[in-house]
Each structure stands twice: as structure tokens, then as C-alpha cells.
Amino acid sequence: MSGIGVLREGPLHAAVKDLLARPGDAAEVRVEGFVIDLVRASGELVEIQTGGFSPLGHKLDALLDGHRMRIVFPVPAERRIVRIDEHGEVLSSRRSPLRGNALDVFDRLVSFPSLLAHPNLVVEVLLCREDHVRAPEAGRSRSGRRRRDPGERRLDEVVGSVELASPADAAALLPEGLGAVEAFTTRELATAVGCRMILAQRIAYCLRAMEVFEDAGKRGRAPLHRLVTR
Template sequence: MSIGVLREGPLHAALKDWLAEPGDRAEVRVDRFHIDLVRADGELVEVQTGSFGPLGPKLDLLLESHRMRIVHPIAAQRRIVRVDEHGEVLAARRSPKRAGTVELFHALVGLPTLLDHPNLVVEVILTSEDHVRTATTARRRRRQSDSGERRLVEVLERVELRRPDDLLSALPPLPDDAFTTRELAAALRCPVALAQRAAYRLRALELVEAAGKRGHAPLHRLRRASSDR
């Protein structure tokens, strides 16, 4: 079994199997990196369940000479499942949290202009997942911690992002007038902290621009070329 397989979690493994097509090769070494799937047409496919930051060295080396696809799952629906030490289900409840494509801004940490590369496709997969946790939580530095593990239940939707403008099309409509990050949060239906990340990354992609201030709050607005969509 390869190093890549040994390190992958159940969600990663399930998505890799779900994505596999006839002619694909799994866990292939390309240059000095292991690649999740290599398509028959040569496209390199990486399933990334967390931040894209760790992919930086791999992308730096491979993107100039290979077509690549990063597949990122977002739990649009989630169930919290508690299990005992034998894996038997003790309790299950539906999480009220609903997530959408806006969650991608968490993953783009450190690589805000990633969507601007012509050899790269980012595919967001909206999923139904079980988040499986143990019956008891471990204590770390006086705080309870249980990262659990994500398990795929169903793929609900696939969204391909081939260029920066595709990101705007995949989000709820942004305000037509200049907006604060708090107003952006309301438009995207997300926490203000995530809206702040979104504003930073949208500026880096030149999809929005600075628009002065309202009081002490910085303002942003859609760039003219992007707003005519």
C-alpha cells in the first residue's frame, strides 16, 4: 500500500473511488509527488479535503507542464454520529449547519490567486456527510477535542471553477453598490470572519476592488468587468 493511501481518511478515499473513471490510474508518482488519480487524457486529479496551502510545492512544480484538477468537498448536509469503541452507533443527529461554495474561501488560504492559472481546474463537490465521533472526547490543554472523521454519504452537486469569474457565478449575488464585509456576509449568508477572507481573496483575483470607506469600515465593490455578468 502506498504512503498516500496510508495517510488518507475515509472521505478522501471514498471521493477518490467515486471520481475514478475507466482508464484512470490511482496513486501514481509524478516527478517526486504522489498523485491521487491520473486520467487517461493526462489530467492530474488531487482530492483535497482541507486547506490548499500544503499543495503549494506540488502545484509550483507540476502546473507549468501538467493539467491539474483539485477536488474539494464541502459538507452541504451533515449528520453528527457518536460511536462506541466497537464502532456501534450510539446516537445521531442532523447538524443545523448548511454550507455552500463560499466555504471554499477557507481552503484558499495562502493561495488566493490559484484560480487564475490556465492549467488548473478547481472542482467543488457539495456533499452529504456523516461526521463520526467517539462517545467520549479527549482533553487537550484543558479543552475538549474530537476532530472525528468525515464519511461520504452522497454527492449532491459538482461545481467546476475554470477561471476567476466562475467563482462569482457559483456564489450568491454580491451587492451592486459598494459594501462592507458585514454586508458581504449577509449577501453570502456566512459569518463575518469568512466574508473578510472572501473579500481579501476576491481582491487578489481582481474580482472586487477597494471603494473607500463608510465611517471606519473599508468598502469594496465589484469591478466593472466582473459585474457585467
């Protein structure tokens, strides 16, 4: 793998890029004025995004019509919280009760949900086992708030992946029984998929934009959604 230099990146981003690299790929290549994480020998442009998708907006606007593009999004399916001292020695380690899954991609797709229908775009969710490494807690600030090191994410292992190349692939992340329900609220959607209300709201927003959900009126003040049958 060759490149023109490595831009500033966190350890998770760097580890995923190294893991994905294949013979003949080039890293950190300029394509029409934009730096791309990986350019496949086949011509596919690969962007690894550990945060929000909105910073990719200009790249997608400029490049997507003329290039096949893949957004790789690592999700912590399993996470360990590791505390280290100033010398990097491990002080403590515990497994986090929080577990991510492929539905977490809707937290990011809110930036441009309708683009998943574009024939040149694939979003790949990497389900990872990660360490979240933090320094010891540093007491409280003058305002009384507890100071916390935001830490950094480090890849341990990739345990699975899910590819979304169309709105139908996004719909396939929903529970099978949801299609048998005539109409449902966002809160009922949250219960069905087992997620937070805020994520259910983003799922509903994205799937409406993709025309997977349609308006089904209201129940009281709560908007109702219905799966579109084709």
C-alpha cells in the same frame, strides 16, 4: 484503476477518490517526484483535498505550468453527527444544523487565490451528504476542558458539484444583486451572502487578489469593496 500503493488517507478522501476514478485512471502515481491522487487517462492530475490547500503549494509550483490540474474539495452540504462505542456500535445520531455550500471554498483559496486565473487549474467543489463519526465524549481533562474525539468524515452521497476554472466562476458564486451596489463593507458582504464574518473577509481577500473586487475607499474605518465591471 491501477496505482503504486495507497498513502495514508481518511475514509472521506478514499471514498471520493474511488467515486471519481474512471477506467484508465491511475491512483497514487509519482509525477516529477510528487505523488498524485489520480492521474486521468487524459493526463489531468487530480488532487483531493479535504483540509487546507496550503500543502498543495509545492506541487502546484512544480507541476501546474506543464500539466492540467484539478483540486477536488468536498464540502458537507448536509451532515449527520454519529456517536459510536468502542465496538463501532451506533449510540446516537443527529442531523447537524450546519450546512456548507460552494462559498466555503474561499476558506481554502486564501492560500493562493490568484492561481485560479491559471489556465491549467480547475477547483471542483463537491457538495456532499456526510456522516461525522465520533466516539462518546470522554469527560474533562485536568485543565477542565471537555475531551472531544475529532472524529472522521465519511461520505454518504454527492449531491452536487461546482467547478471554478477562472475568477469569473468565483464571482458567479456571489448573489446577483451585489453588482447593483455601488460599494459595500465586508460586514455587508457577509449579510448579502449569509455567511460568517471571517468567511466574508476571506471572500473579499480572494476576490481582490483575483481582481474581481477593487478598492472603493472607506466608510468610516471600514474598507469598501466594489465589483469590477469589464
